[in-house]
Every structure is written in structure tokens, then in C-alpha cells.
Amino acid sequence: MQSLTTSTEVLIRFNEADPLGIVWHGHYIRYFEDAREAFGKQYGLGYLDCFKEGVVIPIVHASCDYKRSLRFGETVTVEATYTPCDAAKINFTYRLFNGKKELVATGTTVQVFLDKDTQTLLLTNPPFFEEWKKRQGFTLKDNA
Numbered sequence: 130m131q132s133l134t135t136s137t138e139v140l141i142r143f144n145e146a147d148p149l150g151i152v153w154h155g156h157y158i159r160y161f162e163d164a165r166e167a168f169g170k171q172y173g174l175g176y177l178d179c180f181k182e183g184v185v186i187p188i189v190h191a192s193c194d195y196k197r198s199l200r201f202g203e204t205v206t207v208e209a210t211y212t213p214c215d216a217a218k219i220n221f222t223y224r225l226f227n228g229k230k231e232l233v234a235t236g237t238t239v240q241v242f243l244d245k246d247t248q249t250l251l252l253t254n255p256p257f258f259e260e261w262k263k264r265q266g267f268t269l270k271d272n273a
Contacts, residue, residue: 131267134210137167157164157193157234161223165207165212165238168221172211174261179242182257186219193236197227204228213267215252217242 144154156185169175179186199205208224219240242251242258252264 132210132212133172133265134208135168135171136206136208137164139163139207141199141201141203141205141207143201150201151171152199154193154195157195157199157225157236158191160205160207160225160237161191161209161238162192162222164207164223165221167207168209168211170263175261176194181246182243182255184247184251184255184257185243185245187243188238189218189241190239191236192238193223194232195234197231197233199225199227199233202215205233213262213265219254242243 139160141152141181145152147153161184166220169178175188176186204224205225208226210222210224212222214220221238221240223234225234225235227233242255244251
């Protein structure tokens with residue numbers, strides 16, 4: 130199955146950790162966001178790119194499986210992988226690695242397309258997204 134992957138590094142800030150220096154679990158989802166933004170910049174599918182096309186792409190599902198703790202001062206590498214599907218949604222999977230290259234978390238997100246003005250759910254892929262998928266070499270019926 131064809132996919133696209135990007136990675137970004139995030140330095141764990143003081144305000145992301147508890148008094149023991151351990152990163153609060155909710156910040157892992159923010160690290161997913163950092164990777165999606167890096168993906169958008171690398172592949173031309175950022176939030177503003179979608180907005181300019183009259184579409185917003187909210188998260189409708191997020192999951193995270195925690196394997197190890199991250200700590201203040203560490204750098205985490207966040208990998209985001211887009212896997213195409215025919216449905217009108219964007220699926221990402223994530224892997225987070227600490228500085229020792231140990232897997233610390235995995236996760237997924239699902240985004241859908243809404244008309245930016247009416248907030249109406251789009252049941253088919255917007256034309257700009259279909260064009261983007263073609264430019265990336267994805268074909269119809271890649272994955273359901």
C-alpha cells in the first residue's frame with residue numbers, strides 16, 4: 130500500500146511536563162499536530178491550503194497508545210504517515226521516538242472535509258484533494 134511519510138523533531142518544553150519532568154499525556158496529540166503541519170508544508174496539503182479551497186479539515190478521531198514516557202528537555206521525533214483511501218477523509222498514523230530511537234507512542238487521526246462557510250460535511254473528496262492525490266501518484270481504490 131502506497132503512503133507518504135514525513136518526520137519532525139520537537140524539543141520538549143518545560144510547560145509540557147509535570148513536576149516530575151514527565152510529559153503530560155495530552156501533549157502527545159499536540160505532537161501529532163506538529164507532524165501534520167510538517168507534512169502539510171512538505172507535501173502542499175496544509176491547513177491554509179485547504180482553507181483557500183473553501184474547506185476545513187477537523188479531527189473527528191484521535192487515538193494514542195503510550196509505550197514510554199517523554200521527559201522535559203528531550204527531543205522527540207514524530208513521524209506522520211498519510212495513507213490514502215477513497216472515502217472523503219484524511220487518515221494519518223504516527224510514531225514517536227525519543228533520542229535513543231526508542232518507540233514511545235503510536236497513534237492515529239482521522240480528518241473529514243467541511244465546507245468552511247456552511248460547516249456542511251462533504252461526502253465526496255473535494256476536487257483540489259483529488260488533484261493533490263493524483264499529483265502524489267495515488268490512484269482510485271488505493272485503500273478503503
